[in-house]
Amino acid sequence: MSVNDTGSHPHTPVLLQNMSSSTITLPPLAPPSARANRSTFGADTMPALMESLKDRLLFAVPKKGRLYEKCLELLAGADIKYNRAHRLDVALVQNHPIAIVFLPASDIPRFVALGSVALGITGQDVIAESTHSGSITELLPLGFGKCSLQVQVPINGPVQTVEQLAGGRIATSFEVLAGEFFGKVDDDQQLEGGERTKIEYVGGSVEAACALGMADGIVDLVESGDTMRAAGLHPIHTLLTSEAVLITSRSPHPSLTPQLSPLIPMVKSRFAGVIAAKRYVYASYNILRTKLPDALRITPGRRAATVSPLDEEGWVAVSAMVERKEVASVMDRLEAVGAEDVLIFALDNCRVGV
Numbered sequence: 258m259s260v261n262d263t264g265s266h267p268h269t270p271v272l273l274q275n276m277s278s279s280t281i282t283l284p285p286l287a288p289p290s291a292r293a294n295r296s297t298f299g300a301d302t303m304p305a306l307m308e309s310l311k312d313r314l315l316f317a318v319p320k321k322g323r324l325y326e327k328c329l330e331l332l333a334g335a336d337i338k339y340n341r342a343h344r345l346d347v348a349l350v351q352n353h354p355i356a357i358v359f360l361p362a363s364d365i366p367r368f369v370a371l372g373s374v375a376l377g378i379t380g381q382d383v384i385a386e387s388t389h390s391g392s393i394t395e396l397l398p399l400g401f402g403k404c405s406l407q408v409q410v411p412i413n414g415p416v417q418t419v420e421q422l423a424g425g426r427i428a429t430s431f432e433v434l435a436g437e438f439f440g441k442v443d444d445d446q447q448l449e450g451g452e453r454t455k456i457e458y459v460g461g462s463v464e465a466a467c468a469l470g471m472a473d474g475i476v477d478l479v480e481s482g483d484t485m486r487a488a489g490l491h492p493i494h495t496l497l498t499s500e501a502v503l504i505t506s507r508s509p510h511p512s513l514t515p516q517l518s519p520l521i522p523m524v525k526s527r528f529a530g531v532i533a534a535k536r537y538v539y540a541s542y543n544i545l546r547t548k549l550p551d552a553l554r555i556t557p558g559r560r561a562a563t564v565s566p567l568d569e570e571g572w573v574a575v576s577a578m579v580e581r582k583e584v585a586s587v588m589d590r591l592e593a594v595g596a597e598d599v600l601i602f603a604l605d606n607c608r609v610g611v
């Protein structure tokens with residue numbers, strides 16, 4: 258994961274670099290040589306594309322990496338349909354006045370904060386690292402891309418605390434967050450001669466830095482911990498936990514017209530429905546009315562369970578939403594209190610909030 262939110266961005270899609278339309282604010286241009294090599298958006302294509310983006314809400318989605326597939330699933334679940342031409346980083350949505358803009362996850366906070374795009378998906382880690390975090394509102398946590406930003410050191414090395422790392426060398430893609438964190442450690446430690454911890458930027462494979470002798474410790478993202486274990490590292494401190502979030506700018510761009518503004522709550526509520534449908538299942542069972550209190554303690558439902566009389570004296574049917582991750586244990590416990598005909602249904606979609 259490489260983060261570079263402050264300077265010019267060699268990977269910023271040429272479409273966005275070249276467009277000059279009232280609908281978007283322009284990031285810095287890439288060097289002419291870089292532009293000359295990217296022939297996807299010829300002079301013929303550009304005006305038509307710019308015209309088609311007018312009166313559309315621009316929505317930035319990571320173009321690759323850990324968040325990409327999950328974002329596509331979310332868009333499909335929310336019935337946001339688009340055609341993406343080969344090599345094109347902009348896709349027009351067919352059934353809404355929205356255009357999806359595929360950007361590097363680390364650039365999305367900047368585009369959203371500047372109002373160049375109205376909505377975006379990226380990781381909270383990337384937002385925290387961004388110089389624009391103060392201009393961004395998180396609308397909805399998306400439940401994927403969960404990871405932690407940790408200080409990791411060699412398992413058998415001489416350094417085992419962050420205090421011992423003070424004055425040493427740290428390799429990271431998160432220069433801002435690591436710099437802030439070790440700045441405080443340095444302030445507390447007051448090393449002789451005012452020595453400070455050195456933060457070295459690396460764009461990826463950060464875990465290799467200690468073995469290569471370029472760092473005493475690293476600051477990097479960890480999910481399962483497999484990468485760090487394989488590199489002989491272990492965590493000694495967690496700077497933050499993160500997941501993917503739907504974001505917008507704190508101060509909406511003037512291009513966000515009254516026609517386009519309602520699309521933001523619509524996308525948010527559709528995404529929330531897709532997330533909830535993944536998180537919950539629908540449980541239904543029959544039980545003797547005398548055992549109902551025991552059963553309702555197991556399946557209280559989100560607001561309350563639905564209880565209906567059965568056409569058999571003394572029996573009721575119960576239905577309630579249950580968290581998917583708990584479903585096996587819920588079924589065991591229902592059986593134990595006398596529930597019969599326990600059925601579990603997957604939800605296709607729903608509107609219940611998350």
Ligand SMILES: Nc1ncnc2c1ncn2[C@@H]1O[C@H](COP(=O)(O)OP(=O)(O)OP(=O)(O)O)[C@@H](O)[C@H]1O
Nearest residue numbers: 258259321322323324362380383402403404478480
């Ligand atoms: N191991 C992981 N598990 C879960 N989420 C992760 C993990 N690594 C990264 N992420 C999340 O995905 C985001 C994008 O990371 P990823 O490494 O896929 O970026 P990328 O777009 O490939 O960027 P780069 O080219 O800079 O490496 C991160 O900012 C973080 O929010």
Ligand SMILES: O=P(O)(O)OC[C@H]1O[C@H](OP(=O)(O)OP(=O)(O)O)[C@H](O)[C@@H]1O
Nearest residue numbers: 258461462463478479480481482483484
């Ligand atoms: O705890 P784990 O589940 O093993 O995941 C952690 C790894 O995932 C990320 O890198 P990624 O694989 O995205 O590649 P990168 O090093 O090129 O950024 C991160 O930088 C770690 O290397």
